[in-house]
Amino acid sequence: xxxxxxxxxxxxxxxxxxxxxxxxxxxxxxxxxxxxxxxxxxxxxxxxxxxxxxxxxxxxxxxxxxxxxxxxxxxxxxxxxxxxxxxxxxxxxxxxxxxxxxxxxxxxxxxxxxxxxxxxxxxxxxxxxxxxxxxxxxxxxxxxxxxxxxxxxxxxxxxxxxxxxxxxxxxxxxxxxxxxxxxxxxxxxxxxxxxxxxxxxxxxxxxxxxxxxxxxxxxxxxxxxxxxxxxxxxxxxxxxxxxxxxxxxxxxxxxxxxxxxxxxxxxxxxxxxxxxxxxxxxxxxxxxxxxxxxxxxxxxxxxxxxxxxxxxxxxxxxxxxxxxxxxxxxxxxxxxxxxxxxxxxxxxxxxxxxxxxxxxxxxxxxxxxxxxxxxxxxxxxxxxxxxxxxxxxxxxxxxxxxxxxxx
Numbered sequence: 001x002x003x004x005x006x007x008x009x010x011x012x013x014x015x016x017x018x019x020x021x022x023x024x025x026x027x028x029x030x031x032x033x034x035x036x037x038x039x040x041x042x043x044x045x046x047x048x049x050x051x052x053x054x055x056x057x058x059x060x061x062x063x064x065x066x067x068x069x070x071x072x073x074x075x076x077x078x079x080x081x082x083x084x085x086x087x088x089x090x091x092x093x094x095x096x097x098x099x100x101x102x103x104x105x106x107x108x109x110x111x112x113x114x115x116x117x118x119x120x121x122x123x124x125x126x127x128x129x130x131x132x133x134x135x136x137x138x139x140x141x142x143x144x145x146x147x148x149x150x151x152x153x154x155x156x157x158x159x160x161x162x163x164x165x166x167x168x169x170x171x172x173x174x175x176x177x178x179x180x181x182x183x184x185x186x187x188x189x190x191x192x193x194x195x196x197x198x199x200x201x202x203x204x205x206x207x208x209x210x211x212x213x214x215x216x217x218x219x220x221x222x223x224x225x226x227x228x229x230x231x232x233x234x235x236x237x238x239x240x241x242x243x244x245x246x247x248x249x250x251x252x253x254x255x256x257x258x259x260x261x262x263x264x265x266x267x268x269x270x271x272x273x274x275x276x277x278x279x280x281x282x283x284x285x286x287x288x289x290x291x292x293x294x295x296x297x298x299x300x301x302x303x304x305x306x307x308x309x310x311x312x313x314x315x316x317x318x319x320x321x322x323x324x325x326x327x328x329x330x331x332x333x334x335x336x337x338x339x340x341x342x343x344x345x346x347x348x349x350x351x352x353x354x355x356x357x358x359x360x361x362x363x364x365x366x367x368x369x370x371x372x373x374x375x376x377x378x379x380x381x382x383x384x385x386x387x388x389x390x391x392x393x394x395x396x397x398x399x400x401x402x403x404x405x406x407x
Contacts (some may be wrong), residue, residue, distance in 0.1 A: 018143035018152045019128050021165065026122050026130070028170040031177040034120045035193035036172075043183040056120060059196050066201035067105045074215065076109065077201045083108040083199040087215050095315070095348055096206045097215055106133050112212045117186055119163060119172050121203065134184075135177060149173060205353060207265055207343050209315040221351040229345045230364045233311065233338040234319070236328035241338070246309070247363055256305015257390075259367065260383065261359045263346055266314035266327045266339065271309075272355045276374035277332025279358070279383070280308040286384055301389040306360075312339040313347045358383050 038054040055070040067078045075088045080357075083102035087218070102108030106121065115134040122130040129139045138161055139152035145167070152163040156334040159179040166173050176185045209215065222228065231243040247259055248253060260283065262276045294301050312327050317338065319327075331337035340346050350357050354372035358379065362368055369386030373379030 016143050016145060018154070019124075019141040021143050021150055022128075022130070022140055022152060023124050024170050025163075025165055025172070026124050026300075028124075029058075029120045030060075034191065035056075035191050036120060037191050038366075039187045039188045039189075040116050041185045041187075043185075045181050054116075055191065056118070057193055057196075057199065058120065059193070061196065066196050066199060068194075068196075069109070074113075074212070075201065076113070077199050078102065078105045078108055079200075081108075083112075084203065085212060086201050095184070095209055095343060096201060096217055097210070097212055098203055098208045098343060099210070109133075117175050117177065117184060118313070132156070135159075150317070153384050164366060168385075205355070207315055207347055208267075209343075211315075220349070222349045222359060222367060222370055224367050224369060226367050228359070228361055228367055229342075230365065231311075231340060231345055232342060233340055235338060236324055238324070241359070243365060243371065246338075247361075247365075251361070252307045255307040256389065257303065257362050258306035260306050260308045261311050261360045261361060262335075262373075263311045263313060263340075263350070263357045263359060264355060265347065266312040266372035268312075268355055270330055273330045275356055275373065275376060275379075276310050276336055279356070279373060279379045280310070280332065280335045282376055283308055283383055285388070286380055290384075300388065304384070304387050306387065308335060310335050311340050311346065312337060313340045313343050315343055316341060346389050359367065360386055 008393055034056055036056050038056055040052045040054060041299075042051075043049050052107075053072065055068075057068045064080050067076075069076045070088055070232055073088055074085055076083060076085045078084075081100075081102055081104070083099045083105075085097035097112075099108065099111075102111070106118075109115075110133065117132050117134045118134070119130075122132065124130060125137075127139075128135050132138055135156045135158045138154055138156045140152045140161075140163070142153045143154070144151040148167070150165040150167050152165065154163075156160050156177075160179055161175070161177045163175050164173045165171065171190065172186075172188045174185060174187045177183065193334065208295070228243070233241050233243065233246070235241060243259070252259065260280075262279060264272050264276060284304065287306065291301050291304050309330055312331075314327070316323065319341065327339060328337060344407070350370070352372040354374060356373040356379070358369070358371040358373055360368035360371075368390060369383070371382045371386060373382075
């Protein structure tokens with residue numbers, strides 16, 4: 001059904017009641033949706049300007065209202081009381097923010113981002129005013145009709161405001177506010193609206209965080225030859241241990257040059273934990289067989305020595321005992337497991353969608369290989385191939401005792 005709207009008849013150069021113009025402005029966005037590029041410029045009391053570009057898209061479907069906002073660094077998507085967010089631009093594919101009890105859009109956004117004037121979301125109140133997320137209640141008192149624009153002027157408790165409307169489209173051209181401590185101006189340009197089906201921010205296969213700050217950009221992808229961060233890890237007994245401390249343990253050091261970090265999400269399916277167990281077992285037996293078959297002077301015996309550690313990554317800053325017990329209970333039998341609360345140093349830096357990744361680290365924390373693991377057979381083969389490729393003794397002295405695989 002097509003909704004008929006009564007257009008206010010306006011004569012250029014006249015000053016008229018702003019109420020019908022404001023009502024038409026609000027109805028246009030309500031029924032036609034929003035697809036605007038917003039240039040937000042703030043000027044402080046010293047005359048210093050700062051500008052920010054925002055893309056705001058909003059539409060109503062059979063399932064409810066969908067809203068997408070793209071800032072230069074963060075994108076938000078809201079529907080049915082659920083707010084998701086991810087890094088924009090240099091995207092952090094591994095991590096996503098999720099709030100499943102966010103409330104309505106403005107309430108949800110106010111909790112995580114600074115408010116700015118959003119005339120596109122105004123609804124006319126019974127007294128003729130509108131409520132803006134940044135400026136509060138605004139009452140317009142005059143309308144100046146011109147050939148190419150309509151100026152609505154009014155005030156709020158924060159200061160005086162001006163809304164300039166295109167008389168043909170009934171959409172905003174710009175909005176300004178003179179405040180006690182500076183000025184705000186928003187310039188609007190319509191854009192081609194993207195398919196709303198593409199607005200959603202998926203959480204599938206990603207680490208879900210509850211604090212927006214946890215979307216911080218990760219470093220560059222972990223690559224062969226770099227020195228890995230000295231990871232701060234936790235044992236299931238809440239004892240802290242760094243990667244370098246782990247490598248200095250005598251039993252680990254004597255196992256060989258490599259620590260094989262099997263990295264996965266703490267909330268991964270049990271099948272992923274089972275896959276990690278199969279890989280750890282296969283690496284031990286495979287390397288042990290090869291070492292036993294080699295001449296005792298063959299340098300490859302050294303490079304097949306390793307210790308496998310499972311690293312379960314969680315964004316939880318404070319891990320409660322029940323949570324730690326749940327993670328530890330899923331670890332494969334016989335495979336040491338540690339917990340990382342620093343996804344920005346681990347999962348975020350892995351350029352892969354694989355649920356399990358092996359990172360080989362030598363005694364100097366130099367990365368020898370990064371292996372995405374889909375199946376136990378291919379994972380074991382790829383990690384052993386990486387070990388075999390090292391035939392020089394540049395990762396430290398050989399252990400004093402006989403070499404075996406991880407035990």
